[in-house]
Each structure stands twice: as structure tokens, then as C-alpha cells.
Amino acid sequence: MNDADPPTLVFLHFLGGSSNTWRYTIDHLPPSTRCLVIDLPGFGAASALPGGSVSAMADEVIATIGRTVRGRWVLVGHSMGAKIATVIARAAEHGAEALSGLSHIILLAGSPPAPEPMSEESRAEMRGWFQGSADESMAQARRYIANNIADSLDPSAHQAAVADILRTNRAAWVAWLDSGSRENWAARIGTLRTPALIIAGAADADLGAEAQRTLMAPHFTHHRLITLAATGHLIPLEQPAALARLIEDHADLPHNNNTIDASYRALIASDRVSTHTRAALLARTLPAAEASPFNDQQTRTLHAVIARVIPPAVAPPNLATTIAASFAAPRGWRFAALPPDTEAWSMALDTLNHRANHRWNTMFIALSPAQQDTMLTELAAGDTNAAPASLDASQMRLWFEDFRAAAVRAYMAHPATLARIGYSGIAYGGDGDHKPGFHPIGLDVVEPWEPKPRAPHAPAGQGA
Amino acid sequence: MNLDTMRRHATGDTVDAVIIGTGAGGAPLLAALATAGLKVVALEAGRNWEPETFPADEIAAAGIYWRDERLSAGDTPQPFGANNSGTGVGGSTLHWGAFCPRADPRDWRLRTETGQGQDWPLDPASFTPYYEQAEAYIGVSGPRAYPWDPSRSYRLPPVARNAPAMLMQHACDSLGITTTDAPAAVVSHRFEQHNALPRPACINCGYCHQGCRIGAKASMDVTYLPAAVHAGAEIRPDCRVHTIERDATGKITAVVYRHQGHDHRQRCAAVFLCAGAVETPRLLLHLGLANSSGQVGRNYMAHVATQAWGSFTAQTRPHKGYPSSLITEDMLRPADADFAGGYLIQSLGIVPVTWAEQVARGRGLWGQPLIDYLDHYNHVAGVGINGECLPSAGNFLDLSDETDDIGMRRPRIHFSYGENEHRLERHAQRVLTNIWQHAGATDIWTMRRSAHTIGTCRMGSSADTGVVDHAGNSFDIPNLWICDNSVFPSAMAANPALTIMALSLRTADAFLRGHRT
Incomplete structure (x- = not known):
């Protein structure tokens, strides 16, 4: 594993969400970011499956990661997905081969390893949902969202979230409410060393900053807890831009479209570039x-x-x-x-x-x-x-x-930018007595060795 | 430069002169005094450089800029550092642009001509031989016939015109504006020197402002300073003067300087303060010296240095070649001027980080528009001016309450354009934009900019009006001399370095003649 390689981000959604939950956040990440978005059993594209226990869901994810992820990866879990994430991190720290490469974990409004603090009243209410008419189910899906946000959602995000909730396999919904959320993993998770970013919504009733501080944070030796103002429980839908920047920061995402291409590296290494210039350029990488x-x-x-x-x-x-x-x-x-x-x-x-x-x-x-x-x-x-x-x-x-x-x-x-603009000035002459410089010079006079711009839009000048 | 075999003086010896600063003001003096057989020591605040180590990189070149913090105040606060203040053996000539027109005779008499500004207390005609002497010594490339001065001819052929020069020439031709190859203190042929190594021809690398690696550019460390050392002068790098000692009669007896954390005292019979228009008045104000006129720090000036940039279909690769290879002096007194004085225009090449910073500061772009514009680097070119700045009571240098690491208060420079500078700037914006339109540029924008540090220890005809006389000799302290851009009573449109070198030779002559003694 090379730390400089871009990591893969693995996303686990909330109860009623799906891989779709993350599309707004991903829109705000660098375009080159590799993302593995998962539909947990019973949700989204996997809604034909009945769902299951926390360990069953974790096993499914571990198998998928083992099949598809190579090198460094970062785990992002939201609410229910966060509890599953802690179980996966535990397995990774125990040395599960399929999980080597986990570098960071990010938990959003996470359901903790201990039983989730949820009132029996709301558990009972939600358990009764999605058994009636289509109109009733629609109203219940809308109420579920309204109960869990601070303000309002972007209309298209709202519509997509409602559709996700309505296609959830009811068995998976009930399994989480009846047992998954009640399972106590606190002792089994113990203390994790994976650096964690814990994010809470200031307006989240049950899983806000206080719950994260007391029930989630103690499981991590290295963690940072951030509370987002004017945010409820559905952080990826409510604050996708802010979340993207927090992920980027915590996961230390390199932007792999800005590496220095091989031909510019070769130019820097060539005898047209002085030792001092080369050292200054490479130090910046x-x-x-x-x-x-x-x-x-x-x-x-x-x-x-x-x-x-x-x-x-x-x-x-x-x-x-x-x-x-x-x-x-x-x-x-x-x-x-x-x-x-x-x-x-x-x-x-x-x-x-x-x-x-x-x-x-x-x-x-x-x-x-x-x-x-x-x-x-x-x-x-x-x-x-x-x-x-x-x-x-x-x-x-x-x-x-x-x-x-x-x-x-x-x-x-930065040499990546100099490569991008096609800059040849670094290469007027190296350490030898003879420094070639530029001959001849003038409009449109370009020597064969000079790099060409690789920026997508350059040049765009007009005239002359 | 090589200082291994230079003559050394004991600090207890009373040398004939200590020269503070080794730039355009100090170096010619050092050579002239040493050649006359005097015992001279130059104290340079910066280090000694090996030009071969200068990188083709703007960030890594920062060592040759004066980076001690100065406070820039006023409505048009002036940037320092890379823009216009150097450090190291050779001073600001390590990074100067080597663009070296002579000041126009009319600019020495601006007050007589317009009722504004200040006349110089010396005769421009008698100054010409010093220009000729300096040009011949440092090697100036330029046209055989200079359109605005029939008596002038440059001995070295011009340096190559780069893309911005070609674009400007084409446009000016169509507008009826006269242009020619710029006088540049960059040798276009191998240049043999007396008592200094020969210098190879310019290779068009474009990094003049980051230090010339091959010595084609006339910095002091490849011209006057080796000649001075050959004649017996001593140069002490990394020596920061902070105290000047005097006897009961007020004459200077020694200077005290900090070197590697320790103070040293050099006894001397005379001091030449050549530290530039910021450090020179700063030291005098710090010590409370030579200021019976109250003029120390007053009338700070900076040239109006407006630029226009545009994009072209053709590749300009603007880092290539001597950056300012074309000049016009047609705007020194424009017919439609509503201001006193005038300006020079030059074509502009530029290296990328300097350009990008100008774009970010001056054009105010950020985000994708910034990135998209920077992607055009290989297709941009500029034209810019160097224009008159009138002395003004509102523009001055004083000492702030912040101190540097040797306990000297940091200088604060108050600089605001007056009405004359605003009018000149507006005129230049119109003219530059018009030139670039005729050159076929698109996406033209102009940028406010000022350049050079001028004034603060003006020469005058009496102790009431000046800090020094026409020869650079202090009215208050008989064995103190000042020679740098601080003595300029007016800015004049020409870039100042060549005039400073010529003043330095003139001051040396006066000193050696026994001026006022």
C-alpha cells in the first residue's frame, strides 16, 4: 500500500437510505475520487433481500470490500451504517485480510455500538409504518424525513429520499428497529485505533452531539467530533457540500488528476534543469x-x-x-x-x-x-x-x-501546475558550463522539446 | 562572487571610508575609491552568492530579496520584497530588470517646466559623461541610433526581441508610435572587462529578476565589485550596521555592525550610506542623525508602473528572452497630457508565479475563472510603463512601534497616489489598452502597480531644504555621504538604477576632489 495513492471511499447508508444517499456528497468531491457506494441488504437496489442482523450486514460489506477494494480505503457510515462501520473497523483491526488498507473512518450521526437511544414510543410508531395504502406510506416517508432534518432538503434530494424509503424491504426495516438497533456491541468493539471523524447534527434529537460524545467517541483513541449547526440527522442530504469537505480533509484525499505526468517528470530529471531548480520543484511534491x-x-x-x-x-x-x-x-x-x-x-x-x-x-x-x-x-x-x-x-x-x-x-x-500549463522555463539550462537557453525566440517559436499545455481549455485566446 | 583573496582590514584600523550597501549606489563608489588607492570596506547586510546556484524558480529565488518586514500604508500601499528591494553582495542589482534608459533632460527641471515637482540641484548636461561612463563599464546593449537622443549610441547590439516586443512593435507601428530596442544592461555579446571576469552573451532564459546565473546581466557582483576587490577593497557580507559613532565635533569616527550575532566596530574617516530609499532613512531616523532639515523620510516616491495584459492566438511563451526588450519614450510629454511629466513604455515578458500573483491581486480573480485564465500563460503578453511621481508631503517613511530581530523599529511607508499620478495612470491605461487592441489582443485588462523606492533623503541647495547637497554630502555631518535612490529630489520617468550608478561615480569624484573640505 502506498499512502500517496488515492484511497477508495466506502459508503454505508442510514435506515431507509441507499447508495443514492451519497450522490450529492460525491458531487462535491474531487471528480477523480474512487467511491464504493453500498446498498445494504433490504435497501435500495438490494431491497429484494430481507435484511438481517448487524453482523450479517457487516459480513456482506466485508465480502464486497474484499472483492473490489485494493490499497488504501476509508469507511464512511451514516446512522445505522455507522454501527456497521464500527463492526467492520473492529474486524479490520483484528487483521481481517480482506480489510487491510483501512486508513480512516468517518461516522455521521452514528448509531453507537451500544443499543441506540430511541424512545419506545417512536420505535413503536415507526414499526407500524408502511403497511397501509400507498398514500399512507407516502405520508409516513415524508414524516420520517421531516422528523430527522433541521430545515428543508433540496427538492430533488427530498424526492429521491422518499423513493428510497418506499422501496425499502419492510422485513429489513423491522429487523433494524426490533433487533439491530438494540444489539449491544460495545464490549466487542472496545477501543479502535483507526483515526475517526465523528460528525453530529446540532438539531439531531437522539443521536446528536451529546450521544456521539458519550456513546461513540469513547470507542476511538484518535477522534475529532464536529457538530454541524442547523443540521438534523440526515447529514448527507442536508449538508452534502460541508460533508464533502470534511471527508476530503479527514481522508486526506489526493487529487490524482494533478499528478505530474511522466513526460514532465522526465523534463525535470533532464540535464536541461539545474540541480537547484530540480530540488526546489521536487520538494513541492x-x-x-x-x-x-x-x-x-x-x-x-x-x-x-x-x-x-x-x-x-x-x-x-x-x-x-x-x-x-x-x-x-x-x-x-x-x-x-x-x-x-x-x-x-x-x-x-x-x-x-x-x-x-x-x-x-x-x-x-x-x-x-x-x-x-x-x-x-x-x-x-x-x-x-x-x-x-x-x-x-x-x-x-x-x-x-x-x-x-x-x-x-x-x-x-507546483510542478503539476507547471506541467498543466506547459511551462518550459525551468529547462533553460542545467549544471554544465553550456546552458542552451532559448534560441531563437519570438511569436509562435516553440522548440520541439518544449512541453505542451495539457489543461483542457488552453489555449483560448483570439486575435492577432 | 569570489572574495577568497581580497585584502582585509583590521576593525581597529581607521579606514578611509566605510560604504554601507553594495548595490548600484555603493559598488561604483567602492571601485572608484579603491582604484584611487584608498582603504575602503563595504558592509553588506546580505550574504555573498554564487550565481551558478540561482534557480530557475521564483519561490526558491527569494533569498535575493530584502524580506525583513516593512509596513505598507496609504491609499496605494506599495509592495516590497521581490518587487523592488534586494539583499546580498550586489544589492538590488541581483534582481533588477537591467532596463536602463537615461533620465530625460526635461525631467531634471520639472518644477521649472510645470511649476510642480522638484528641480535637481545639478546640471543634466554635466551629468551625461557619468551616464556614458557607467554604460560603457557595465555593458549596455541597445540600438545604434536612439530615436529620442541623437547624441546617444549603444556599443553592444540589442538583445533579441521576444514575443511581447514583437507584438508591441507591430501595434506601435500601426499607431505611429516610435519604438526601438530597449537599452538593457545585459550583454548581447561576450563582454571582456578590466579586472573582472569576461561575461558571456545573454541566452534568453528570462530569469533576470531571479538572479542572472551566467553573469550576462550587469549586477554589481560581476562588474564594479570584482574591480573594487581587485583594487584592494574589502567586502564584508552578512554585516548589518545599526550604530554610527561620532566625536565631540560631530564627525563620524566608526560604525558598529552585527555579524553572526556579535557586534563589531569599524573605525573610519568617512561613511557612505548606500542602503536604498527605505533602509537609509530608517537608519538615520533610528539614530536621529543628519536631519536638521527635517527632510529625512519625507517625500517618498514610487514610479507609476501600470501594466496591461492580453491574450493572443499565437504562443508568446512570455518567460523567454530579456523581458523588456522594446521601449518607447514617445509618452514622456504626451500632447494630450493633463498631468506633469510623463512615462516610458516597455514590452513585458514575465515568469509564471509573478504573473499569477499579479492576476490574483490585481485582476481579483479566484476559483475556476482564475484557473482558466492561468491556463493561458503561454499565450499572454504585457506592456507597461514607468512614470513620473511627484514628491508629496503626504508620502513619507516613519518608524513603527514594531521592532526587528536586532531591535530596530520597522519602517512604515505611507504612499498614496496624488491627482497627478491618477491622471498619468488613466492616460497610460488608455494608451496601453489601445496598443494591445492594435496588437490583436483579446481579454485585455490593466493593473495598478507602482515600482521602485525613491526619495526620503533628498538632495537640495541648502541645509534648510535638503539632507545632502548635489554631491551627496550631508549638510549636517561633514564626513557622511549618501548615495542611492533616497537622494532623488524627484522621481523622473526613467528606471533609477543607471542614474544611481552615475550619481555614485559623481559622488566618488567629488569626494576624491576634496569636496567641501
Whole structure:
């Protein structure tokens, strides 16, 4: 297994969901991400099956992973799927051969290894559903969704979720309510070492932050618990964009469409490039030092802003850590209107969150890309209201200019970008006394060895 | 550069002169004084470089920029670092663009001409021989006949025109604007030098601003400094001056500098402060010296350096070739000007990270539009100006409350365009856009930009109005001299480095003649 290889993400859905549950989240992940979306027995495309116990469902998934996943992989489980995920992680840590390569786990509003805290009243109500007329079942599916979200869903996501619930095999539905959710795996799961990201919805009644803290988190030696504001139980449907960024961050997804192609690697290795230039270029392909002056929330906000400035689809894999490690490097000047870089960036990232909270009642990372762009557009125009103890509008405008500069420097200097734009300047001459340089030069004068742009849209200039 | 066999002086010896800074102001002086047989020591804050180690990489080249933090204030705050401040043996000439027009005679008399700005207290005609001497020594490539000065002829043929130059020339031809090959301190042929190694011809690598690896570009470390060392001068790298000691009469007796964490005192009979228009006034303000005029730090100026960029169907590969290989001086006094002074126009090539940062800051793009535009790198080209900036009471340098690692307060530079700069900028935006339209560019955009550090220790005709006299000699302290862009009373449109070198030779002559003693 090579850690630099892109991992496969394995997704396990909630009670009544399916592989479809994840499509909105996946839309926000880098296009190259490999995803294995599972229909648990009795759900989605597997609704012909009757469903079964937690271990039966886990065994099905383990078999599928063994057949299809190679190398590093990351497990993402939601609600019921999260309980199954802990069982699979336990097997992986016990050394199950089919499961070698599990690197991270992400649990959303997870049903814990211990019996799920659910009132007998609602268990009884749900157990009675989906036995009547089509209209009654439709109303029950809608009520199920309404009971589990904070606000509203995108209409198409809502429609798809209703369809998933209605095609669920009733035997699987009952099996989970009657037994699966009551099974006690707490002692068998024990403590897991796989690094876990635990995500809770602030408006989730039974499996919110408190339940995650007391029932899920103690099973992990390395975990981070994040609560999403204005979010209920159906996190993948309610917050697909924010979830995608959290997954990307935790799973450390490389963007494999931004590796350096073989011909550019060969150019870097050639005797047209000096030892010093080659060393500088190759150093940028290594993971950047984790040194960062930011707290967790600032780091997540930073990653979210970077994703808006340099889209993840083109960003080199270590872009965010490179920026975090280099933004405060001395450059000879700063805007006198801003405090020193480290302080300015921390304050600016906090200010973004305050603004997002003030306006949309949620964190910046939980906003949709369109909302984030709206905020950044206002920032660039110096058109934001001042919040106490933070940067004012003109300071935020200057900070965002500095931010763009830092991001674009890290992006443009990366060899993957130089390969993308077809840059030949690194190769004017190597270590020998004779440095070939460029001869002749002029309009449309290109030497045969020079790399060509491989960006999809370049060139697009017109005229002359 | 090679300093292995240079002559060394004991710090206890009283040398004839200490020169602070080894850039365009300090290096010609060092060579002239050493050649005259004086004992001279140059103290350079930066390190000594081996040019062969300069990378074809903009981030890794950062070592040659002055990166101690300065605070940029005002409505048009100026960036420093890579833009316009260097460090190392050779100073800012390590990264300068080597674009070296002479200042136009009219620019020395702007106040007489327009009632605005400031006249220089010296005669431009008597200055010409110093320009000629500097050009001949460092090797300037250019046209045989210079359209705006019939008396001028460059000895080395021009460097190759790159794609942006060809585009600009084509457009200017159709607009009736005269252009020619830019005067460039980059040798187009192998160049033999007295008392310094020969320099090979430019290979069109395009990395002038990251340090010339082969020595084709005239930085001080391949021209005046080796000649100075050959004549017996000593250059001490990594030495940061922070104290100047004086006797009871006020004359300087020694300078104190920090080297590898320890202070050293060099006794001397004279000091030449050549640290540039930020560090020179900073040191004087820090020490409270030479400021009976109250002019130290005043009248900070930066050239209006507007650029226009456009996209072309043809490949420009804008990193190739000497970046600014075409010039026009037609806009030094445009007929339709509503401002004092004027500007030069040059074609612009550029390396990718510098360009991308300009796009991100100046064009304000981010996200997919940013990426899409950056993907056009091999098809873009620019034109830009270098234009007059009037001295103004609102533009000055002072010391902030923040200190650096040796305890000196960080400089804060207040810089805002005045009405004249705004008008000149608007004129240039129109002219540059028009040129690029005629060149067939699409997606044209202009960018606000300022360049160079000028003023803060102006020369004047009396101690009431100037920090130094026309020769660079302090009115207050008889054995203190200043020679760098800080002494400029006005900005003038020409890029400043060649004028600084010529001033340096002139100051050396005055000192050796016994000026004011």
C-alpha cells in the first residue's frame, strides 16, 4: 500500500437510505475520487433481500470490500451504517485480510455500538409504518424525513429520499428497529485505533452531539467530533457540500488528476534543469509540514476558502498544508492596516465564521459553494459589516487579496501546475558550463522539446 | 562572487571610508575609491552568492530579496520584497530588470517646466559623461541610433526581441508610435572587462529578476565589485550596521555592525550610506542623525508602473528572452497630457508565479475563472510603463512601534497616489489598452502597480531644504555621504538604477576632489 495513492471511499447508508444517499456528497468531491457506494441488504437496489442482523450486514460489506477494494480505503457510515462501520473497523483491526488498507473512518450521526437511544414510543410508531395504502406510506416517508432534518432538503434530494424509503424491504426495516438497533456491541468493539471523524447534527434529537460524545467517541483513541449547526440527522442530504469537505480533509484525499505526468517528470530529471531548480520543484511534491498556527475550526475554514480560490479538481494534493505552512514566510512587506500575518489570518478566518453565523446561522464550511462565493465576493468588494473584535471590511478586503496571492503562488509554483500549463522555463539550462537557453525566440517559436499545455481549455485566446 | 583573496582590514584600523550597501549606489563608489588607492570596506547586510546556484524558480529565488518586514500604508500601499528591494553582495542589482534608459533632460527641471515637482540641484548636461561612463563599464546593449537622443549610441547590439516586443512593435507601428530596442544592461555579446571576469552573451532564459546565473546581466557582483576587490577593497557580507559613532565635533569616527550575532566596530574617516530609499532613512531616523532639515523620510516616491495584459492566438511563451526588450519614450510629454511629466513604455515578458500573483491581486480573480485564465500563460503578453511621481508631503517613511530581530523599529511607508499620478495612470491605461487592441489582443485588462523606492533623503541647495547637497554630502555631518535612490529630489520617468550608478561615480569624484573640505 502506498499512502500517496488515492484511497477508495466506502459508503454505508442510514435506515431507509441507499447508495443514492451519497450522490450529492460525491458531487462535491474531487471528480477523480474512487467511491464504493453500498446498498445494504433490504435497501435500495438490494431491497429484494430481507435484511438481517448487524453482523450479517457487516459480513456482506466485508465480502464486497474484499472483492473490489485494493490499497488504501476509508469507511464512511451514516446512522445505522455507522454501527456497521464500527463492526467492520473492529474486524479490520483484528487483521481481517480482506480489510487491510483501512486508513480512516468517518461516522455521521452514528448509531453507537451500544443499543441506540430511541424512545419506545417512536420505535413503536415507526414499526407500524408502511403497511397501509400507498398514500399512507407516502405520508409516513415524508414524516420520517421531516422528523430527522433541521430545515428543508433540496427538492430533488427530498424526492429521491422518499423513493428510497418506499422501496425499502419492510422485513429489513423491522429487523433494524426490533433487533439491530438494540444489539449491544460495545464490549466487542472496545477501543479502535483507526483515526475517526465523528460528525453530529446540532438539531439531531437522539443521536446528536451529546450521544456521539458519550456513546461513540469513547470507542476511538484518535477522534475529532464536529457538530454541524442547523443540521438534523440526515447529514448527507442536508449538508452534502460541508460533508464533502470534511471527508476530503479527514481522508486526506489526493487529487490524482494533478499528478505530474511522466513526460514532465522526465523534463525535470533532464540535464536541461539545474540541480537547484530540480530540488526546489521536487520538494513541492512531498507532503508539507503539518506546522500550522490555526485551531481546528480555523483550519477547516482555511481549507474551505482554499477550495473556493483553487478548485479541488485542480489543486495539488498538498496545497492546503503548503499554504498553511508558508503564508507567514517573510516576504518583505505587509499591509500596515493588517496585524502580523499569523494574527491577521486567524482573525480573518474567525471573522468569516462570525459572518456566516450572523447571516446563515451556520459555519462557513457548512455553507453551499454559492453562499461561500457570495461571501467572498462581498469581501473582495470591501462590502461586509464589521463584527466586534474582528477585522473590518477594508481589512478583510486586504486580507483576501493576500490570501489569493498566497494560494496562487503555492498553486502556480507546483510542478503539476507547471506541467498543466506547459511551462518550459525551468529547462533553460542545467549544471554544465553550456546552458542552451532559448534560441531563437519570438511569436509562435516553440522548440520541439518544449512541453505542451495539457489543461483542457488552453489555449483560448483570439486575435492577432 | 569570489572574495577568497581580497585584502582585509583590521576593525581597529581607521579606514578611509566605510560604504554601507553594495548595490548600484555603493559598488561604483567602492571601485572608484579603491582604484584611487584608498582603504575602503563595504558592509553588506546580505550574504555573498554564487550565481551558478540561482534557480530557475521564483519561490526558491527569494533569498535575493530584502524580506525583513516593512509596513505598507496609504491609499496605494506599495509592495516590497521581490518587487523592488534586494539583499546580498550586489544589492538590488541581483534582481533588477537591467532596463536602463537615461533620465530625460526635461525631467531634471520639472518644477521649472510645470511649476510642480522638484528641480535637481545639478546640471543634466554635466551629468551625461557619468551616464556614458557607467554604460560603457557595465555593458549596455541597445540600438545604434536612439530615436529620442541623437547624441546617444549603444556599443553592444540589442538583445533579441521576444514575443511581447514583437507584438508591441507591430501595434506601435500601426499607431505611429516610435519604438526601438530597449537599452538593457545585459550583454548581447561576450563582454571582456578590466579586472573582472569576461561575461558571456545573454541566452534568453528570462530569469533576470531571479538572479542572472551566467553573469550576462550587469549586477554589481560581476562588474564594479570584482574591480573594487581587485583594487584592494574589502567586502564584508552578512554585516548589518545599526550604530554610527561620532566625536565631540560631530564627525563620524566608526560604525558598529552585527555579524553572526556579535557586534563589531569599524573605525573610519568617512561613511557612505548606500542602503536604498527605505533602509537609509530608517537608519538615520533610528539614530536621529543628519536631519536638521527635517527632510529625512519625507517625500517618498514610487514610479507609476501600470501594466496591461492580453491574450493572443499565437504562443508568446512570455518567460523567454530579456523581458523588456522594446521601449518607447514617445509618452514622456504626451500632447494630450493633463498631468506633469510623463512615462516610458516597455514590452513585458514575465515568469509564471509573478504573473499569477499579479492576476490574483490585481485582476481579483479566484476559483475556476482564475484557473482558466492561468491556463493561458503561454499565450499572454504585457506592456507597461514607468512614470513620473511627484514628491508629496503626504508620502513619507516613519518608524513603527514594531521592532526587528536586532531591535530596530520597522519602517512604515505611507504612499498614496496624488491627482497627478491618477491622471498619468488613466492616460497610460488608455494608451496601453489601445496598443494591445492594435496588437490583436483579446481579454485585455490593466493593473495598478507602482515600482521602485525613491526619495526620503533628498538632495537640495541648502541645509534648510535638503539632507545632502548635489554631491551627496550631508549638510549636517561633514564626513557622511549618501548615495542611492533616497537622494532623488524627484522621481523622473526613467528606471533609477543607471542614474544611481552615475550619481555614485559623481559622488566618488567629488569626494576624491576634496569636496567641501
